[in-house]
Amino acid sequence: MRIEQITSRLAREVAEREHYMHRKPVVSHAFGLYDAEELVGVCVYGTPASRHLQLGAYPSDPGKVLELNRLWVHDRMPKNTESWFVSRTLGQVGSRMVVSYADTVQGHLGYLYRALNFHYAGWTDMERKTARYDYIPWEEGAHSREAFRSGYKERVRRRPKVKYWTATGTPAERRVIRKGSGWPVMDWRQEPPPLEHRQRGKG
Numbered sequence: 150m151r152i153e154q155i156t157s158r159l160a161r162e163v164a165e166r167e168h169y170m171h172r173k174p175v176v177s178h179a180f181g182l183y184d185a186e187e188l189v190g191v192c193v194y195g196t197p198a199s200r201h202l203q204l205g206a207y208p209s210d211p212g213k214v215l216e217l218n219r220l221w222v223h224d225r226m227p228k229n230t231e232s233w234f235v236s237r238t239l240g241q242v243g244s245r246m247v248v249s250y251a252d253t254v255q256g257h258l259g260y261l262y263r264a265l266n267f268h269y270a271g272w273t274d275m276e277r278k279t280a281r282y283d284y285i286p287w288e289e290g291a292h293s294r295e296a297f298r299s300g301y302k303e304r305v306r307r308r309p310k311v312k313y314w315t316a317t318g319t320p321a322e323r324r325v326i327r328k329g330s331g332w333p334v335m336d337w338r339q340e341p342p343p344l345e346h347r348q349r350g351k352g
Contacts, residue, residue, distance in 0.1 A: 150230075152237055155181040157190065163191045164219040169255060174219045180238045182222065182230070190222035190230070191301035192195065193240045206314065207246045208331045215242060217249040220261075232264045239265075244318030246326050251311040253344050263337070264314035270332040271349065272309035272342045281307040311342040 160179035165171055175195030182190030194215050197203055203211035222231050239247065249267070251259035259269070274281060285303040316326035340349070 150189075151183050152234065153181050153183060154241075155179050155188075160191050160219075162187065164193060164221065167191075167221045168219050170219075175216075177215060178238075178242050180234075180241070182226075182228070182234050189226055190234055191219065192217070192235055193219040194238075195241055197248070202248070204226050205331050206248055207326070207329060209329050213244065213246050213326065215245040215247050217247055229264075231261055235261070236265055239315070239317050242317055244322040244326070245328060246314060246316055248312070248332070250313045251313065251342075252308075253310060253342065254308045254325075257311070258342060259311045259313055259337075265315070267313040267315045268330075268332070268334045269337040270312040270314055271335050271340065272311050274307070274309060274346060275349040277346070278348050283307050306346065309343055309346055 155177055157176040159181070160176050161173040163181075165173045174193050175198065176193055177196055178194040180192045181188050182192070195215045195218050196217075197214060200211065202216075203214040206214045217235070220231060220235065237318060249262060250273070251257040251262065253272075259267075263269070282304050286307060312332065314330065314332050315332075316323040318326070
């Protein structure tokens with residue numbers, strides 16, 4: 150197996166086709182995993198869509214925040230291929246605070262990130278008393294934001310996503326990022342992520 154940088158266009162095409170979200174991601178850095186000449190995986194990093202996220206994650210320099218927003222590896226690849234792949238791409242994105250989310254709707258809790266020694270930062274909306282709601286658009290595959298433009302067919306209670314982050318760069322750069330992080334470092338054993346909305350410290 151080998152890892153190569155790939156074009157944004159190829160990364161978006163493969164991610165849209167193979168990843169469960171079936172949407173094209175924002176691409177800042179994209180890497181392909183090859184088995185001989187066959188592309189068997191993609192790892193994509195991009196600027197988060199939310200400026201609020203960046204400000205919360207790294208208040209002193211929000212532009213340093215990068216999101217690992219798509220990861221796909223062919224099912225036939227050996228166990229631990231995903232962690233091997235991601236670990237080798239992290240060293241190629243420069244000095245960054247890299248964030249990512251595990252989607253509980255898909256049954257993901259972030260075992261990959263734990264294997265990579267990412268910091269566990271809890272779950273989305275964990276400071277809120279009540280859950281948010283998402284609006285499901287009529288158009289198949291459209292983002293929930295589109296529901297307000299085209300109308301929606303269903304309102305569903307938002308499930309939490311599990312938050313993880315790590316620092317990249319030289320050892321000195323990583324120390325600075327860890328010190329300046331606005332996201333906490335929590336113990337997932339003591340405060341495991343819920344599968345339904347729950348305020349931190351409640352229930």
